[in-house]
Amino acid sequence: MGLFDQTTSEGWQSLPLPDAELSLWPHWLGEAEACALLTDLQATIPWEVHRIRIFGREVDSPRLSCWIGDEDASYVYSRTRFDPHPWTPVLASLRDRVAHACGARFNSVLANLYRSGQDSMGWHSDDEPELGVQPVIASLSLGAARRFRLKPRDEGGRGNVLGIELGHGSLLRMAGHTQRLYMHDLPKTSAAVGPRLNLTFRWVDASRR
Template structure:
């Protein structure tokens, strides 16, 4: 069962999960508090420019099973799902979450990929956040709003296709993934048809300027 954990102490203290000696997950429960998180969920649901991109599989195009939006410092470029996106700045609604996440993690992020999972049928397959724009050692912060969903992990490599960890992310939870997570593991958000409520995930990243030729 997914039960939220909130409170001032929860917002300041991270729990640590070791996937391996080189890959750690840092988790904060109740990052912003219930009222701010509720307001942020409602605001972002209505104000972000949600799109449903298509991907090509075996020569045929298919819409991804979720809605997406990408934002960041003006001029940054990022390629995902076969499309290149150029940032035009930060919507005001995203700034409180960005500030809170940078404060508790001590990391700097200049972009965010937002995913809106409209219900439990929307999902994300196994992948790593290891695009060239993120450099060789990316820290990635994943912030959850709305329905509780499980983020699952499995090791990379031949014969390593079995899930090794499932982390339930509640409303207002933050998960910071160390660089080793992207190097050694893949993660996914499986379908959960018994979860009818929507979920927004904000995945904050730092795009390395040297990997962005326009900067």
């Protein structure tokens, strides 16, 4: 039995996604710790507005972001290379805890700050070559609950959409064929919601570039 199997009874909930591996731990962090972490990370992460390419032109991404990781964990997204900021002690400790919970190892994390319901993330898959064939990606959510959606990639992504409410302190584990078979997004909302901070931990293999 692997480490991830051992933690299933402690809070993981398997989510229905055919031919993929998707699990949610709704309250992985307690309320007090999640609130303290949100306050700390909002203040200490060097937030940036990343430039992304959409339909052949570069635009500002509709959120604040920061790529953090080991020195060799550079990442290419939307034809842009991101060199990592160094780990802070808080994020390094959190990385180790998330890795233990997910039965995986991580050398990098993408931090996204959605300042209001008007900040968003478009449909995409985390399927860059340096992430490997079946990456394990762990997504920790802090702050306002937002709706996270997944849909099949085949036939242009048309098909049933699975919506998940990712609340304060929740941990989502995406593994297996999830990135190869599905796309995901975080849509805008007209609701008056506060900021949401999301950390997606992953392993970048520089030899695959």
